[in-house]
Amino acid sequence: MINKSKLKQPIDILNIKKRKTSFEEVEKSLSDENALNESLRCLKCKNPPCVLGCPVGIKIPEFIDCISKGIISDAYQIISKDSFLPSICGRVCPQETQCEAKCVRGKAGQPVAIGRLERYVADKIKLEHFKSPKKGSNLKIAIVGSGPSGLTCAAQLCNLGYQADIFEALHIPGGVLTYGIPAFRLPRDVINFEIENLNRLGVKIYTNMVIGKTLTIDNLFEMGYSAVYISTGAGLPKLMGIPGEGLGGVYSSNEFLTRINLMHANKSDYDTPIKIPKRALVVGGGNVAMDVARSAVRLGADKVTVIYRREEAKMPARRDEILHAKEEGVEFIFSSTPIEFIGNSGKLEKVKYVNMKPTSEESSGKSHLVPVSGSEKEMEIDTAIISIGNSANKILVESEKSLEFRPDGRIVTDEATARTSRKYVYAGGDAVSGAATVILAMQAGKQAAYQIHKDLSIKSQT
Ligand SMILES: Cc1cc2nc3c(=O)[nH]c(=O)nc-3n(C[C@H](O)[C@H](O)[C@H](O)COP(=O)(O)OP(=O)(O)OC[C@H]3O[C@@H](n4cnc5c(N)ncnc54)[C@H](O)[C@@H]3O)c2cc1C
Numbered sequence: 417m418i419n420k421s422k423l424k425q426p427i428d429i430l431n432i433k434k435r436k437t438s439f440e441e442v443e444k445s446l447s448d449e450n451a452l453n454e455s456l457r458c459l460k461c462k463n464p465p466c467v468l469g470c471p472v473g474i475k476i477p478e479f480i481d482c483i484s485k486g487i488i489s490d491a492y493q494i495i496s497k498d499s500f501l502p503s504i505c506g507r508v509c510p511q512e513t514q515c516e517a518k519c520v521r522g523k524a525g526q527p528v529a530i531g532r533l534e535r536y537v538a539d540k541i542k543l544e545h546f547k548s549p550k551k552g553s554n555l556k557i558a559i560v561g562s563g564p565s566g567l568t569c570a571a572q573l574c575n576l577g578y579q580a581d582i583f584e585a586l587h588i589p590g591g592v593l594t595y596g597i598p599a600f601r602l603p604r605d606v607i608n609f610e611i612e613n614l615n616r617l618g619v620k621i622y623t624n625m626v627i628g629k630t631l632t633i634d635n636l637f638e639m640g641y642s643a644v645y646i647s648t649g650a651g652l653p654k655l656m657g658i659p660g661e662g663l664g665g666v667y668s669s670n671e672f673l674t675r676i677n678l679m680h681a682n683k684s685d686y687d688t689p690i691k692i693p694k695r696a697l698v699v700g701g702g703n704v705a706m707d708v709a710r711s712a713v714r715l716g717a718d719k720v721t722v723i724y725r726r727e728e729a730k731m732p733a734r735r736d737e738i739l740h741a742k743e744e745g746v747e748f749i750f751s752s753t754p755i756e757f758i759g760n761s762g763k764l765e766k767v768k769y770v771n772m773k774p775t776s777e778e779s780s781g782k783s784h785l786v787p788v789s790g791s792e793k794e795m796e797i798d799t800a801i802i803s804i805g806n807s808a809n810k811i812l813v814e815s816e817k818s819l820e821f822r823p824d825g826r827i828v829t830d831e832a833t834a835r836t837s838r839k840y841v842y843a844g845g846d847a848v849s850g851a852a853t854v855i856l857a858m859q860a861g862k863q864a865a866y867q868i869h870k871d872l873s874i875k876s877q878t
């Protein structure tokens with residue numbers, strides 16, 4: 417039976433009043449009835465284009481078919497063969513540009529809500545469904561960084577029979593999932609659940625271990641690891657390089673989000689200092705800027721404005737996130753950028769900004785903007801949060817001379833094999849690609865695990 421509805425089945429959304437004052441998750445899981453109805457919208461295509469749109473190749477029609485038959489545990493097994501973090505991917509992956517963009521139902525109506533169905537399945541499943549670790553090789557692999565790339569590589573290696581140990585610089589694992597993405601999009605218990613699953617699979621995580629400082633890659637090999645996978649992410653915030661960026665009240669997105677997500681500055685029983693903004697300006701137009709703006713609303717800011725240098729249609733943030741931000745009262749200034757932060761006694765008081773327009777080359781495909789002369793304006797603000805992107809941190813650049821890096825700090829690898837310039841050292845995720853997405857970081861981790869397995873199998877035979 418096919419459900420001919422052209423529209424996705426609805427989900428419950430937290431009411432606006434609660435959204436403005438709490439970090440509770442905004443979008444809820446599909447109800448049982450709506451999940452069943454949504455699963456019946458899938459045509460179970462013979463050559464499913466949606467699978468080609470999924471970077472980790474989840475067998476989408478097969479898991480959706482299990483939902484339609486009410487066998488959720490089988491649906492979970494199918495998903496978890498290709499994705500080790502399904503309840504996270506179901507929430508934060510940009511499905512609208514990946515699997516759902518390819519779904520044939522999207523040609524005459526909305527595509528099947530693949531992301532919501534993935535999340536539904538993962539939310540329904542309890543720990544006991546997860547498999548125990550496989551016994552196999554005695555070889556140990558070290559993973560540097562516990563973001564989605566490192567977690568996926570470790571889990572895949574455990575599945576291939578290796579002992580996979582993760583070394584994480586922070587005191588809590590998860591990378592950007594934990595310190596960047598706010599709880600109203602990705603609740604902490606969801607991340608903990610997935611990490612607990614990986615622990616049960618045999619993955620060990622050592623926190624407060626900064627590779628390059630606490631231990632070097634040489635040390636890891638001396639400790640008996642046969643290979644190393646580096647997935648240190650892109651955690652270094654980019655700044656604008658304009659006057660006044662050093663004033664009190666100007667934050668990078670990382671600092672702002674970390675204070676809330678890791679150090680609980682939003683909770684009255686924690687001492688972490690954070691300024692409750694009266695008038696906050698968020699600079700940028702991506703998902704990070706939306707997360708920052710919506711967090712500022714929840715901190716109690718009177719007014720939150722996002723300033724983005726291009727027009728609205730060019731914003732890289734997900735459409736749903738922009739919509740949610742608008743619903744929560746965030747205001748937008750488009751085609752404009754700050755040129756100076758102005759302060760008094762070291763404290764931010766105003767921003768001077770200017771309109772931007774594309775040069776003639778942009779219409780021919782090249783991306784370049786110039787200020788519109790005479791368009792300068794000022795606005796009173798007491799907080800500014802720069803959310804214009806991140807690059808790879810430079811800790812390893814300084815300590816690991818045997819590795820080759822790009823000038824911006826990204827690690828150079830062979831694209832097909834994830835091998836670095838040092839034998840049995842591999843790298844992937846944002847540390848190689850620059851800031852990207854959770855699923856691409858996971859794809860890199862999975863591929864690297866297979867390559868490590870292949871290279872170590874050849875080594876053991878020679
Ligand atoms: C605020 C924000 C919101 C985002 N929202 C989305 C979204 O909705 N959907 C989406 O798909 N993507 C989103 N992204 C992007 C996505 O989170 C990243 O692409 C992804 O997390 C990259 O994974 P990774 O494992 O490569 O690196 P990371 O997640 O950055 O993890 C790297 C880990 O390595 C650790 N580390 C760094 N250096 C060392 C060292 N020397 N020794 C030991 N450990 C080290 C770090 O502490 C960190 O835990 C967002 C990013 C941000 C910042």
Ligand code: SF4
Nearest residue numbers: 458459461466519520
């Ligand atoms: S393309 Fe759409 S309809 Fe076809 S199998 Fe994939 S989800 Fe189902």
